[in-house]
Amino acid sequence: MAIPLTADRLLTALRNEGLRVVEHRDWRTHNRNHKGPFGPVHGVMIHHTVTEGTQQSVELCYNGHSSLPGPLCHGVIAKDGTVYLVGNGRTNHAGLGDDDVLRAVIDERELPSDNEANTDGNRHFYGFECVNLGDGKDPWPAAQLEAIEKAAAAICRAYGWGAASTIGHLEWQPGKVDPRGFSMDTMRARIKARLGRPAGSTTTPIPIEEDDVSAMEVLTYRNEAADKRSVEETGQRIPDFYGYVVQTHGLARTLAAQVGALTATVTTLAEGGGLDAAEIQAAAEAGARAALAELGDALTNEDQEA
Template identity: 50%
Template sequence: MAAPLSADRLLQALRAEGVHVVEVGNWRAHNRNSKGPWGPVNGSIVHHTVTKGTASTVAMVRDGYTALPGPLCHGMIAKDGRVHMVGWGRTNHAGGGDPRVLEQVIAESYGTRPTPPTKGNANGTDGNARFYGWECENLGDGKDPWPRAQYQAIVRVQAALCRAHGWSAKSVIGHREWSADKVDPRGIDMPELRADVAERLKHPASWNPNEEDPMAGITKKDIFDAVWKTDAIGGPADAADHKTNPTWQAQSILKDVQARIRNMDRRMAAQTAAITALAGQVGTGADTQTVVTAVETAIKRAVIDDNTVES
């Protein structure tokens, strides 16, 4: 059991997980706390809205309707993956549910899915006090698609809550797994969703599985071409290298790079010697040939000294 997160702590957890949050009005103080307790919380429930259109859906889950006052959830996850926060505290989202399911969620003791519920809204345990609730924009007809952006947002939201509370993915259930009266979220496989949440929890909150590995698909041939076949670097001919190094061994590449670095060092030493020699001739009244000779001597000495050190 755990105390509900504060609104600030929730936002911190969601944003750390990469969730795009939209704060709607006075959501921090918008709740149904006057009608009953909120907390301790034991998990999170995923719903579908049976609506179409983000703006109208946000208004509905925030304000409710005649038979059921709002807020109807804590956040609404839109088709584009944005999470609209509409309330914080007790909300009308879970209703009554099966106490056996609550026990299994608290203990995180079930297998693939909780025991099918036999109790519902009229005769079940108060779920509004014990669960976070997330409505997801969908018609709920089994045909309306779940865009990748929306699904990934659902995963991230649930992972953020689990990470913040130290829960496993088994603290995340669908409304149909809580109440015998419900079928939502239709079109989402809850064991698969929990598996995706569990996978996310193995990584830091900043993990982005959509980012491509910059080295993915790169072969040794690609590395060879990048190192040898550029005008800036140059290198041995392709055919010659195939004879001496048919598998493009890393040591030969490193040897060539090392040689090029040494060559650059020689050039830098020569430039430094030339500048020093010129500076030494300034103000001496020496003629041009004397200056040239002094510079040439300094350059030769720098390069010869460098070659001696290498050997």
């Protein structure tokens, strides 16, 4: 039976993993234990705060709000990677989730889909709220992602759990989307790699993958932000890498569609016997040259307009 870590053991585990930890107010005795037990514990759950700014996020997670009293987690992970401890014991972070998911976490096997809300997650999970708006656009700095990895690994190491004991809120409770902006599968891979080395070791992070935010959405968002800054600072739009990639991506897709249509036309002509081999080859080459010229002209014009 996995009993909760004492405040001292939790603090030591996090610091031994190489984390900068801040003890916020009376976190050691701040909990919701009067509403139910904390334990047996079986895993770690990751969330995003839907807020910005470290101090206000920490205070919100400590105090809670009118409809959900605090503490709202055990630790708040800031964008610079600092972990602020705000609760010790039962906290209001997980809510009701799927008992099938809990059993999978306990067995450390592949998670089933979360289609029920029938089990008290606040009793069984440590919770970390990570400062992020959760809109799919707010960035996840490398320092923050590393701190999430370390915090989860610290608790898993303390209990002898594997990386499969860490889940996202979206994997526990139907309708939840947090943490949004990175893949929990990739995060678990990072945690697994860390657990394979001594606590506090330096590791090479596995490149994080996005979840439901496509790469082009991220590039477009970054390009829009760069455009806004350049106009504000110089009065004109300055070309940037992300904008160039976005533009090239669109033009390449157009080119692919044109080549696809050309191929279909040539195939039809060949099957129908309307042209001989030389004429088919000439038509294909002319079409390809025209498409490439259009792509080149468009990119040139983009540079000039910028």
